[in-house]
Amino acid sequence: MAVRTILRMGHPVLARPSEPVTVFDTPALHGLVADLFDTMVANQGAGLAAPQIGVALRVVVFGVRVPQQDPERDEIPFTVLVNPVLEPQGTESDEAWEGCLSIPGMRGVVPRYTHLRYSAFDIRGVSIRGEATGFHARLAQHECDHLDGILYPYRIRDLRLFGFTDALSLQAPSES
Ligand code: NI
16 A cells, blocks of 8 residues: 655635545545554654545554554554544543644644544444544544544644644654
8 A cells, every 4th residue: 555645724625524434344434544553653643634634534543553662652543433423422522732644744732532432433334432542532533623624733723832842842743
């Protein structure tokens, strides 16, 4: 498969809702998911959504592998969600730095729900359900926002907490 070009903020495909997948287990869908993972990994990202590579379908991938010498970070299983629906559990949220491969070199502090359940389909059309907390939940919300044409800066409450990573001199989280 292939590492694809990532669209940057300003491209119209990133700013509009994507369409649900209606036919599963096709070579095109398998190819899309493989390209999403290849592109995510090649860019050291934690997640990627189909519209970021110019495909306006409701498909996201995410996952974080943590080296054994870095036990501070949460390992997140490599996951494919097709037509995902997120259900926040309770109203609790927190704020943390995020980046996005479509907005390279920048970071911002974004509020997200801390606990959610999700339902989706896998690549073969089998219904799946899951639960996520903390960074895992944040990542799922960031990626699923892409499917609705929402980029993280739209959710920033205090734009003073938005800027170029090298100027902010913070510990950079993964882009997604
Ligand atoms: Ni992103």
